Amino acid sequence: MEVYFIHLGILIGIYLILALSLQLALGYTGLINLGHIGFFAIGAYTSALLTLNGFSFLFAFLASGFIAMLSAIILLIPTNKLKGDYLALATLSFTFVVYALALNWNSLTHGPIGLPGIPKPYLFGIHFSSNLSFLILTVIITLASYLIIKRIIDSPFGRVLEATRDNELSTRILGKNTYLIKLYAFGLSAVFAGFSGSLYAHYITYIDPSSFTLMQLIPILTIVIIGGIASLRGTIMATIILILLPETFRFIGFSSSIVGPMRDIIYALLLIIVLLYKPKGFYGNVELE
Amino acid sequence: MSIILQLLVNGIIAGAIYSLVASGFSLIYSTNKFIHFAHGAVIAFSAYVLYYLFSVLELNFVLAVILSIVFASFLGYVMNLLVYKQLRKKHASYVILLIASVGILMLLQSLILILFGADIKTIGLIKITKGLQFWGVFITPLQILIVFLSLILLAGFYFFMKKSKFGKAMRAVSDNRDVAEIVGISSEKVYSWSFIIGSAIAGVAAILIGLEQNLTPTMGTSLMIKGFAAAIIGGIGSTYGAVLGAFLLGIVENFGIGYLPSGYKDAIAFIILFIFLLIRPQGILGIKRRS
Numbered sequence: 004m005e006v007y008f009i010h011l012g013i014l015i016g017i018y019l020i021l022a023l024s025l026q027l028a029l030g031y032t033g034l035i036n037l038g039h040i041g042f043f044a045i046g047a048y049t050s051a052l053l054t055l056n057g058f059s060f061l062f063a064f065l066a067s068g069f070i071a072m073l074s075a076i077i078l079l080i081p082t083n084k085l086k087g088d089y090l091a092l093a094t095l096s097f098t099f100v101v102y103a104l105a106l107n108w109n110s111l112t113h114g115p116i117g118l119p120g121i122p123k124p125y126l127f128g129i130h131f132s133s134n135l136s137f138l139i140l141t142v143i144i145t146l147a148s149y150l151i152i153k154r155i156i157d158s159p160f161g162r163v164l165e166a167t168r169d170n171e172l173s174t175r176i177l178g179k180n181t182y183l184i185k186l187y188a189f190g191l192s193a194v195f196a197g198f199s200g201s202l203y204a205h206y207i208t209y210i211d212p213s214s215f216t217l218m219q220l221i222p223i224l225t226i227v228i229i230g231g232i233a234s235l236r237g238t239i240m241a242t243i244i245l246i247l248l249p250e251t252f253r254f255i256g257f258s259s260s261i262v263g264p265m266r267d268i269i270y271a272l273l274l275i276i277v278l279l280y281k282p283k284g285f286y287g288n289v290e291l292e
Numbered sequence: 293m294s295i296i297l298q299l300l301v302n303g304i305i306a307g308a309i310y311s312l313v314a315s316g317f318s319l320i321y322s323t324n325k326f327i328h329f330a331h332g333a334v335i336a337f338s339a340y341v342l343y344y345l346f347s348v349l350e351l352n353f354v355l356a357v358i359l360s361i362v363f364a365s366f367l368g369y370v371m372n373l374l375v376y377k378q379l380r381k382k383h384a385s386y387v388i389l390l391i392a393s394v395g396i397l398m399l400l401q402s403l404i405l406i407l408f409g410a411d412i413k414t415i416g417l418i419k420i421t422k423g424l425q426f427w428g429v430f431i432t433p434l435q436i437l438i439v440f441l442s443l444i445l446l447a448g449f450y451f452f453m454k455k456s457k458f459g460k461a462m463r464a465v466s467d468n469r470d471v472a473e474i475v476g477i478s479s480e481k482v483y484s485w486s487f488i489i490g491s492a493i494a495g496v497a498a499i500l501i502g503l504e505q506n507l508t509p510t511m512g513t514s515l516m517i518k519g520f521a522a523a524i525i526g527g528i529g530s531t532y533g534a535v536l537g538a539f540l541l542g543i544v545e546n547f548g549i550g551y552l553p554s555g556y557k558d559a560i561a562f563i564i565l566f567i568f569l570l571i572r573p574q575g576i577l578g579i580k581r582r583s
Contacts, residue, residue, distance in 0.1 A: 033387075035387055035390065035391075037394060080570070081566060081569035081570035081573070082569055085569070085573050087386075087387060088326070088327050088386070088390070089524075089569060089573065091327060091390055092327060092517075092520050092524070092565075093565070093566070093569060095329070095394075095517070096517045096520075096521070096561075096562045096565060097562070099513065099514065099517055099558055099562070100558060100559045100562040103555060103556065103557075103558040103559050104556075104559060106555060107553055107555030107556055216510070217398075217510075217513060218398060218401065218402070220394070220398075221394075221395070221398040224391065224394065224395075225395075228391065260410075261406065263405075264402040264403075264405040264406045265402075265406070267398055267399075267401075267402040268399055268402045268403065268406070270398070271395045271396070271398040271399035271402065272395075272399060274391070274392075274395040275375060275392055275395045275396065275399070278379065278384070278388055278391060278392045278395070279375070279378055279379065279382075279392075282382070282384060282388055290384075290385070290388070291385055291387040291388060291391075
């Protein structure tokens with residue numbers, strides 16, 4: 004039982020980083036990012052491949068954020084000056100392409116077989132091999148991510164982000180380069196998604212393309228919308244509730260092949276219902292324009 | 293020489309299917325002004341309905357096809373009625389509509405998984421035949437049918453939009469909703485009908501694909517991305533553009549996988565989309581507009 008709760012704790016931490024970083028792009032900057040799972044996947048594969056080839060965890064962890072950021076920037080460049088629709092489309096397709104690459108680039112990713120035996124993190128002389136120690140590491144990284152994201156949001160730069168979301172033209176009139184600002188926000192958001200992917204890979208110790216399908220987007224998108232646009236508190240609450248919610252199915256006794264799709268159906272229904280009846284979410288302050 | 297011809301023919305066949313996906317999407321986008329991501333799920337679901345009616349219940353094939361198309365239309369209509377229309381009533385922005393459509397996409401995809409399972413399904417109407425050979429190019433009778441049916445349907449759709457009163461009303465709403473309302477065109481009615489017609493075209497696409505390929509729960513998403521990419525390449529909002537883009541995409545993709553492993557097919561579409569967004573975001577036929 005204890006093991007199970009530790010597992011849930013780690014899961015919540017990983018999802019929290021992912022949801023908070025999506026909040027930074029979608030909630031605070033108004034960038035319709037549907038490619039977060041793609042960045043998560045890039046982080047996971049980067050970190051896994053580097054450590055499997057003998058690089059240290061710290062290097063791999065930082066590289067996972069860096070590569071995710073790089074891909075985010077490349078993705079935003081052609082769509083930055085266009086309507087949000089194009090970004091939505093490009094990021095959604097991006098997730099699909101990352102999945103296709105993971106599945107087919109056999110020489111690098113081992114295709115559908117995946118990458119087994121990813122080492123547990125070894126950092127500053129400590130080996131985080133037990134689940135409890137991994138939980139502590141996750142909590143530290145999650146807390147650090149939260150504090151950094153909170154600091155960004157509360158800073159003058161954060162205000163500019165929100166101004167860009169609410170009225171890009173006016174922000175430009177005030178002399179802010181909104182293209183560059185969106186690029187920073189999107190890149191930063193992807194960095195954390197990459198970190199989260201790295202943590203995931205080293206926790207599960209085995210990754211394959213099936214963990215990074217478009218379907219995985221629905222929990223984090225639902226978390227961000229239910230918690231409320233531009234609300235970190237809401238995101239934290241929603242993450243905890245939404246990760247724990249489907250766990251109750253296991254106790255009811257659904258077979259595991261049903262649990263996955265059932266969970267996704269509930270998330271998707273929740274998402275649609277919240278959009279219909281409480282479009283600001285539970286703690287949100289703003290509506291997306 | 294014959295390999296190049298073969299790739300070209302394969303590209304045209306793929307393009308015929310993409311053009312159906314793209315024109316349905318383009319119709320809904322041009323009137324409703326938001327990306328209806330669930331369009332892909334309509335395709336996947338209708339293909340599974342055909343599988344269920346024809347291969348499981350063993351209904352007459354023509355009846356099964358008609359019912360599947362009706363189902364697709366109905367699905368589009370219901371989505372609009374239950375979700376999009378309600379959101380519009382609350383003056384939700386296009387971002388909210390778009391996120392809702394992602395929700396619907398995931399909902400339907402999971403429903404397919406629960407109802408039909410994750411394993412690959414085959415409709416299996418047509419036995420695998422060796423195909424006819426013209427000038428060293430292999431093509432099956434079904435593939436010829438796909439190209440012809442698509443072209444006929446696209447021509448019919450073109451005349452419907454150009455000549456019929458309803459088609460004109462749709463174009464009016466897509467051009468300027470408020471002015472259309474003033475002259476007495478009900479925009480809600482147009483939204484609703486564009487979902488019905490667009491989804492019916494998606495249903496036809498679903499049937500053609502279902503006969504040619506195996507069914508998987510995620511097939512719709514991949515097709516939808518191709519359809520959208522085609523629409524953007526051709527010029528979003530322009531139906532001819534969408535068709536042109538679809539054939540171009542089909543051909544480039546097939547030449548691509550002539551030289552690359554076939555798993556990269558989705559990546560090729562993305563790269564073409566990416567290039568177009570970078571150098572010509574308004575598409576081949578699109579008119580440049582300031583956002």
